Amino acid sequence: MNTISSRDFNQNVAKAKHLADSEPVFITDRGELSYVLMNYAMYRQFHQQQKTNAQRVSMSEAEIAKIDADFEFERVEIAEREEVF
Template sequence: MQSFSSREFNQDVDKAERAAKHGPVFITDEGIPTHVLLTIDEYHRLSETGKSLSEVLAMPPELAEELAKIEFNPVRSRDVELRDVDLS
């Protein structure tokens, strides 16, 4: 997925449209996504599935299953001094 700042988008709409042919293009304002540019075909495909955009863009279950198989046991650094934090 590609993203453009609102300024980049305004300066080169054609580039954003070309990028949208390959997938959703996020338009950001101060680094925060505010809009998504899709081709009309992709919009129709998404609106017919009954799924939300977040469901469509979510990680496929097969990939999630494969990632769950990876063992990750990071070594804790002994050089870090732990201290109590007052959260009151």
């Protein structure tokens, strides 16, 4: 995993682009991850691999729709609680 700071990225964009050719580059801002740089081919591959929740659990869209249509939530009463310290 390649990680560079925002400052280093601003000073050497070419190096960041070169690193992003092999794997995503994580860019930090004040020590916190804030951006990811990747080449377009990787982005397309990543974007095409996204699945719906139904596909993730190996159920058909029709099966999911049937479950959603038949399912009802029970009514829940929400009461205030005493604060305990």
